[in-house]
Amino acid sequence: MTTSPSYQAYNELFHALYNELCNYANSYLHDDAAAEDVVQETFIKLWQKHRELIGIPNIKSYLFRAVRNNSISELRKRNAEDAGNKGFEWMTEASEEPDELERQQAKPYYDQLIYEAIANLPPQCREVFTCCRLQGMTHQQTAAKLGLSAKTVENYMGRALKLLRKYLSKYGLPTLLLFLLKMLTGV
Template sequence: MSLEIFKNKVLPVKNKLYRFALGFIKNEDEAKDIVQEVFIKIWDKKEDLLAIENIEAWCMRVTRNLSLDKLKSKHKKYTDSLNEEFDKSDDKNQTPYRSTEISDTMSMINLFIESLPDKQRQIIKLRDIEGYSYKEISEMVGVDMNQVKVNLFRARKAIKENLLNINAYGLR
């Protein structure tokens, strides 16, 4: 791989890699360090990368593995803040009540996602927050595409049931 290919195919995914690492690590400086380590690994293996079909998915997988290694070495737990990843207001003239309601709902969804099993949590973040395809997620997480779909379905169903239970005000 030449420097030009590196600039055109790898550098554009820098922000996605950073957000993905930050989702695991919860520390901006450490997430930046992980992305830098990913770039070093990619550059060191530049000759082998020509055979890789989806460089972005491979980069995400390396980022995931390095993030998990960092977590294991520091014994940190997974946490995430959806507030940074979602634009909560499309309407600039929202009432304070509506704005607060949306904020509270997003906080609840964040808690529900965090309570999911690891595989479901990773897959729902990759699909619904980062926007990856089932095939890309399958390559990144290292599971069959059908398992990606099953885990995503179960994660969405659990979140939906939790929201319905909360919004039923105890009437269910």
């Protein structure tokens, strides 16, 4: 493998662009270690797909675009983690019933996580969830609006809640889902 022409080309490309790509990633992340991680992950993905990417005319542009996209993804992940951590700090300091000021301070962080989680739902689940939870419609009303049976709406809601719990659990928020949804909808 280390003597194959594709590996040799990959190795040369790695050594030629590694520092430049790290500097580019660092311009987004402002963290040398994270920038190196992003570039290394990008090169790993490149190697995994190298047979598919042989025909790319400008691999350098491809790598810079990939590093940019991966850096932005890393920033989003950090922001979501920060939002989750701030939410937990708020929750541990809060009394049983948070006052209005505490709710207002935490709301933007939770809103971001919730909207991101909802956006990641499959289209039909998202539509049913939006009708039932965000618009306050009953299962019967949602079924009539979307031309589905009430049981189908119930199944989609169960699936949506399961997927939302799974998504939010990445940020340490599995038990706070209903609380978050109440904050979002103001109910």
